[in-house]
């Protein structure tokens with residue numbers, strides 16, 4: 001009898017330790033004292049009928065309280081900058097690592113942020129077990145299908161939008177020669193959207209690309225691609241315009257408006273999905289460049305608000321402290337709307353002015 005009691009106690013202790021260890025192994029992101037403000041970007045954007053979002057990097061979200069505070073106060077969409085990418089979430093065959101995405105999803109829910117899923121079928125950050133694999137076409141199809149169904153199925157009903165296929169078109173309008181195109185054929189695009197919709201019928205499905213903001217060869221090709229998908233009955237809800245811009249290459253707003261209009265006439269939503277505006281390529285003093293940067297952001301937002309089907313304005317990061325854009329000339333780049341000390345820049349004020357001016 002005594003042995004049984006001791007054995008039971010040992011089992012209880014071991015189970016308790018394993019639960020505690022597993023809990024500690026999931027990198028939790030500290031909670032944020034919810035600070036709502038009627039003049040925050042998210043509050044003002046909501047009044048104008050759009051969402052405003054930002055890409056988030058896992059490390060600062062976990063370690064930097066100012067990062068968490070500004071994100072939750074000012075934005076209502078978050079998109080993991082890298083956590084959902086193939087190399088990180090599906091590093092070896094049959095093995096998935098959702099620790100970061102689970103923590104990000106929990107944070108999004110706790111702070112009433114919509115979660116944007118990014119990306120599913122993309123050509124970057126594909127792990128060697130895929131790129132160096134020697135598979136039949138059926139195996140390639142099975143690999144992409146399992147990847148998509150596993151990622152989308154795990155978060156069924158929790159993701160606002162999936163960037164299903166990302167950057168599939170070249171600047172000349174041809175299909176990008178990606179690992180998926182080479183090994184499956186152009187059908188990979190329709191298949192990716194059909195698999196995603198089956199795995200989560202609630203999520204909105206977007207096609208995203210860059211250098212597509214104005215009317216031109218590349219945006220024409222995106223238009224033809226999505227129009228064909230709609231004609232084939234492929235589930236698709238919108239097009240994301242990444243808008244990685246600079247002071248020397250901001251889109252002409254009339255062309256952007258016409259571009260948004262034609263996609264809207266297909267019944268598709270349009271969104272800015274990865275906005276940043278470099279200042280290194282500008283002229284004049286640093287301060288004058290930041291003012292110019294604000295004018296670019298403001299013009300894009302105005303065009304979005306005036307478009308019938310523009311539903312969100314998402315930047316790729318939100319503070320110059322954490323941006324993917326490396327230091328181009330040693331002066332540091334400053335492409336976002338908060339500076340490295342989380343102070344609002346002229347771009348923040350310009351965006352706020354647009355949101356407050358009906």
Ligand code: G3I
Nearest residue numbers: 081082118119124125166167210242244274316323324325
């Ligand atoms: O995590 C590793 C780290 O362990 C290692 O020490 C370090 C140095 O090698 O690399 C780290 O991984 C880097 C990762 O960012 C996280 O910082 C990758 O090398 C680097 O390639 C990766 O860059 C990301 C890039 O996509 C990948 O192509 C950028 O952060 C991310 O902002 C960028 O985002 C893309 C969108 O997904 C799609 N649209 C274009 C946009 C900008 O390129």
